[in-house]
Amino acid sequence: xxxxxxxxxxxxxxxxxxxxxxxxxxxxxxxxxxxxxxxxxxxxxxxxxxxxxxxxxxxxxxxxxxxxxxxxxxxxxxxxxxxxxxxxxxxxxxxxxxxxxxxxxxxxxxxxxxxxxxxxxxxxxxxxxxxxxxxxxxxxxxxxxxxxxxxxxxxxxxxxxxxxxxxxxxxxxxxxxxxxxxxxxxxxxxxxxxxxxxxxxxxxxxxxxxxxxxxxxxxxxxxxxxxxxxxxxxxxxxxxxxxxxxxxxxxxxxxxxxxxxxxxxxxxxxxxxxxxxxxxxxxxxxxxxxxxxxxxxxxxxxxxxxxxxxxxxxxxxxxxxxxxxxxxxxxxxxxxxxxxxxxxxxxxxxxxxxxxxxxxxxxxxxxxxxxxxxxxxxxxxxxxxxxxxxxxxxxxxxxxxxxxxxxxxxxxxxxxxxxxxxxxxxxxxxxxxxxxxxxxxxxxxxxxxxxxxxxxxxxxxxxxxxxxxxxxxxxxxxxxxxxxxxxxxxxxxxxxxxxxxxxxxxxxxxxxxxxxxxxxxxxxxxxxxxxxxxxxxxxxxxxxxxxxxxxxxxxxxxxxxxxxxxxxxxxxxxxxxxxxxxxxxxxxxxxxxxxxxxxxxxxxxxxxxxxxxxxxxxxxxxxxxxxxxxxxxxxxxxxx
RNA sequence: GCUCUGAUAGCUCAGUGGUAGAGCGCGUCCUUGGUAAGGACGAGGUCGCGGGUUCAAUCCCCGCUCAGAGCUCCA
Numbered sequence: 001x002x003x004x005x006x007x008x009x010x011x012x013x014x015x016x017x018x019x020x021x022x023x024x025x026x027x028x029x030x031x032x033x034x035x036x037x038x039x040x041x042x043x044x045x046x047x048x049x050x051x052x053x054x055x056x057x058x059x060x061x062x063x064x065x066x067x068x069x070x071x072x073x074x075x076x077x078x079x080x081x082x083x084x085x086x087x088x089x090x091x092x093x094x095x096x097x098x099x100x101x102x103x104x105x106x107x108x109x110x111x112x113x114x115x116x117x118x119x120x121x122x123x124x125x126x127x128x129x130x131x132x133x134x135x136x137x138x139x140x141x142x143x144x145x146x147x148x149x150x151x152x153x154x155x156x157x158x159x160x161x162x163x164x165x166x167x168x169x170x171x172x173x174x175x176x177x178x179x180x181x182x183x184x185x186x187x188x189x190x191x192x193x194x195x196x197x198x199x200x201x202x203x204x205x206x207x208x209x210x211x212x213x214x215x216x217x218x219x220x221x222x223x224x225x226x227x228x229x230x231x232x233x234x235x236x237x238x239x240x241x242x243x244x245x246x247x248x249x250x251x252x253x254x255x256x257x258x259x260x261x262x263x264x265x266x267x268x269x270x271x272x273x274x275x276x277x278x279x280x281x282x283x284x285x286x287x288x289x290x291x292x293x294x295x296x297x298x299x300x301x302x303x304x305x306x307x308x309x310x311x312x313x314x315x316x317x318x319x320x321x322x323x324x325x326x327x328x329x330x331x332x333x334x335x336x337x338x339x340x341x342x343x344x345x346x347x348x349x350x351x352x353x354x355x356x357x358x359x360x361x362x363x364x365x366x367x368x369x370x371x372x373x374x375x376x377x378x379x380x381x382x383x384x385x386x387x388x389x390x391x392x393x394x395x396x397x398x399x400x401x402x403x404x405x406x407x408x409x410x411x412x413x414x415x416x417x418x419x420x421x422x423x424x425x426x427x428x429x430x431x432x433x434x435x436x437x438x439x440x441x442x443x444x445x446x447x448x449x450x451x452x453x454x455x456x457x458x459x460x461x462x463x464x465x466x467x468x469x470x471x472x473x474x475x476x477x478x479x480x481x482x483x484x485x486x487x488x489x490x491x492x493x494x495x496x497x498x499x500x501x502x503x504x505x506x507x508x509x510x511x512x513x514x515x516x517x518x519x520x521x522x523x524x525x526x527x528x529x530x531x532x533x534x535x536x537x538x539x540x541x542x543x544x545x546x547x548x549x550x551x552x553x554x555x556x557x558x559x560x561x562x563x564x565x566x567x568x569x570x571x572x573x574x575x576x577x578x579x580x581x582x583x584x585x586x587x588x589x590x591x592x593x594x595x596x597x598x599x600x601x602x603x604x605x606x607x608x609x610x611x612x613x614x615x616x617x618x619x620x621x622x623x624x625x626x627x628x629x630x631x632x633x634x635x636x637x638x639x640x
Numbered sequence: 641g642c643u644c645u646g647a648u649a650g651c652u653c654a655g656u657g658g659u660a661g662a663g664c665g666c667g668u669c670c671u672u673g674g675u676a677a678g679g680a681c682g683a684g685g686u687c688g689c690g691g692g693u694u695c696a697a698u699c700c701c702c703g704c705u706c707a708g709a710g711c712u713c714c715a
Contacts, residue, residue, distance in 0.1 A: 115643070115644055115645095116644090118645095201709060201710075202644075202709085202710085203709055203710030203711070204642070204644060204709095204711060205643080205712090206642075206712065209711075209712070210712085211711075211713085215642060215643050215711075216643090216711095217643075217644085218710070218711080220709095220710080246708095250651075259705065259706045259707085262706065316713090335715095364715090366715085368713075369641050369713065369714095370641070370706090371710090371711080371713095372641090372712080372713060373707090374708090378713095378714070378715085379715090384715065386715095480715095481714085481715070482715075483715090484715075515715065518715040519715045521715085522715055547675090549672085549674055550672045550674095552672075577673095577677090577678090578672090578673055578678060579674065579675065580673080580677065580678085581676085581678085582675095582676095583675050583676055584675095584677055585676085585677090586676090587676055596674075596675070598673095598674055599674090608674085608675085610675065615675085615676085616675055618675075
């Protein structure tokens with residue numbers, strides 16, 4: 001039992017003495033009426049708590065107001081309850097699932113007979129406004145399991161969750177107005193605190209995230225303390241739509257899809273030019289330390305049985321009917337690993353050769369679920385910048401450092417910001433626990449040695465080993481997984497890989513799987529969105545568009561273009577329509593440079609250079625000087 | 641794969657139980673332009689595919705395919 005008085009330490013070091021069982025609300029009130037009014041929640045022992053939760057022991061406390069970022073999830077969680085309150089008013093039979101705060105807002109899952117329509121969402125939003133105006137207090141109560149069972153007798157989803165609690169565990173419920181929810185909290189003091197919110201979309205979602213369970217109807221929304229923040233967020237969503245690579249891919253004529261091959265891109269001439277440029281860049285960076293090889297696309301099932309994919313991964317593989325056997329006993333490769341292992345094993349390797357790095361840019365096929373496909377970021381046919389490193393145990397740390405620098409250097413070349421995640425053993429895996437212990441420890445140690453910050457993602461590893469994933473953030477803050485470094489002790493066993501050691505005896509190498517772009521398809525999608533289609537000159541599908549002012553100057557314009565093309569510049573002369581029309585078109589296609597040729601330029605061998613987005617500002621320069629500018633930009637891969 | 645929504649001209653979209661329309665793009669002609677749409681005329685569509693209801697279906701119903709928002713999965 002706590003003593004009668006407790007000592008509360010404030011962030012500035014002040015110590016308050018209050019009766020045991022006082023709440024953070026009491027603390028705020030004793031500091032001042034202004035804070036009491038502004039307080040939304042508090043942090044005690046590193047945990048966010050509601051203002052009404054009693055404090056039983058001496059502790060440090062920090063009161064949260066709208067200024068503290070930790071209060072935003074509290075507001076959003078309350079917004080989810082307010083949403084549920086509104087839904088229950090309008091659809092009384094709705095079962096309630098979970099309704100948490102998420103990074104961008106909140107959602108709530110409902111079990112209803114008929115899915116929600118956009119009109120329903122508008123009605124819920126209106127009803128939420130009424131709940132907010134009613135300013136219902138959020139009341140927290142502790143109940144025992146038996147009482148909770150009674151309270152949620154009509155809510156089977158809540159009852160299921162309830163049964164997962166230990167009998168002795170503290171169960172809390174929150175009530176606002178008529179709405180009662182099984183909930184750990186915390187919440188803002190009352191519904192009136194929710195001022196700026198919006199419901200965004202409805203969608204199906206499996207109960208407990210399990211595809212074997214029933215599908216609930218999820219409503220997504222977002223909420224902020226300040227109107228400006230909400231507006232900024234909504235504007236950012238609009239910006240994301242504007243930059244969507246699927247939209248820009250069509251507008252800039254880079255790639256397209258056709259129902260005859262779902263999940264596989266048709267690259268247009270412009271898109272192909274960019275794809276090839278990226279490929280050249282990758283090859284150039286790999287030239288020094290990697291050995292590029294090409295391996296078959298089609299393999300017998302024996303290979304996949306040996307690799308373990310036949311058992312764990314077959315539903316994702318495109319099986320091919322073998323005409324002689326009449327069986328589907330061949331498959332297009334979904335990854336390059338086994339073929340690299342086969343090649344490695346075909347020769348005898350000395351410890352002196354290691355590490356050996358085989359790199360392959362071949363096309364891969366994975367039969368993804370139809371619903372998973374999305375633009376270029378999730379496709380069935382793609383090319384990885386794949387590599388497998390064969391190395392000695394004692395080389396792991398050095399190799400991880402090398403690969404990490406190599407990967408991050410690639411992202412930096414495009415001005416992409418990245419973050420690192422360490423992913424550990426998943427539930428579905430091959431290999432013994434001892435192997436996994438060893439692999440995780442080795443990889444983590446190597447990652448630590450790089451000195452770079454990282455997050456841990458438990459259970460997110462590959463089925464054969466732990467991995468380091470590299471995520472990049474695009475210019476509007478979304479994160480995508482691209483690169484990876486995966487440590488594999490399993491494949492060397494399965495493929496009986498060896499090297500001859502200093503002792504003239506065979507030893508097992510370790511395998512590291514590495515990708516940088518992830519896939520060319522996904523990487524290009526990110527580049528499109530990152531640059532909003534305005535690619536740096538070296539990468540742009542068309543680098544210069546030459547515009548003669550009238551037919552008279554076409555010959556001169558073509559000469560100027562030929563000079564650039566001879567130096568490897570991607571250039572096109574556009575002769576149709578009016579000058580204004582062609583300038584508008586070139587700007588729409590986000591071509592980095594326009595070179596305009598009229599009487600003045602034709603007579604003195606110059607071009608009038610107009611930069612993308614620069615409006616009427618232009619610079620007249622000699623053809624040679626313009627070529628120098630371009631070649632320098634392209635050579636240095638300037639980000640413009 | 642699951643839930644919901646959609647599919648009409650090359651693109652973006654409107655529209656109707658009696659076999660369709662706009663803007664852009666495309667073609668031809670006129671215009672020969674100095675920095676973000678010059679003008680006129682014209683050609684394009686079994687209204688995603690297959691069934692059903694109906695005198696009649698692009699429209700209503702069912703199935704399928706593809707796409708979008710999510711879920712699950714993932715480079």
